Amino acid sequence: MSGPAAPAAPLADAPAPVVFAALADPTRWRLLGALAEQGDGTATTLAAQVPVSRPAVIKHLVVLDRAGLVARERRGREVRYRVRPERLDATARQLADVAAAWDRRLAAIKRLAEEG
Numbered sequence: 001m002s003g004p005a006a007p008a009a010p011l012a013d014a015p016a017p018v019v020f021a022a023l024a025d026p027t028r029w030r031l032l033g034a035l036a037e038q039g040d041g042t043a044t045t046l047a048a049q050v051p052v053s054r055p056a057v058i059k060h061l062v063v064l065d066r067a068g069l070v071a072r073e074r075r076g077r078e079v080r081y082r083v084r085p086e087r088l089d090a091t092a093r094q095l096a097d098v099a100a101a102w103d104r105r106l107a108a109i110k111r112l113a114e115e116g
Contacts, residue, residue, distance in 0.1 A: 019091055022067035027052055028060045032069060032083060040082040 022028055027050055034049050035041055043061060047054040061081055064070040068087040073080050 016067070018067045019069065019087065022063050022069055025060070025063075027056075028064055031057065031060055032064060035070060035081055035083045040080045042078050042080055046081070 023032070030050050031046055034046055043054050043057045046061075047057045050057065052060075061070060061072070065072055069084055070081045071084050073082070
């Protein structure tokens, strides 16, 4: 039998629940996808791509901004939004760490079952 599995990452390092809440909404998911595909966009250009009003798009963009998933930049009278890939990358890495920890635990259970 081998030693205990490596401890999981501390809870403080886990992605903020706000990231998952932001990604769970289908409209926000579509907006994030549109921004990733286009590079950037305004609330007006994004509203043309989803079945909600421009004011609703702005509210969704605020949620994505607070979650750290998009950045906004004022250019004259326009506010342009773009995806912040580093936040998505960090979240993906954290999820991969959780998956790896589960894989180690399952491998340890399998070894125990095979030994017994």
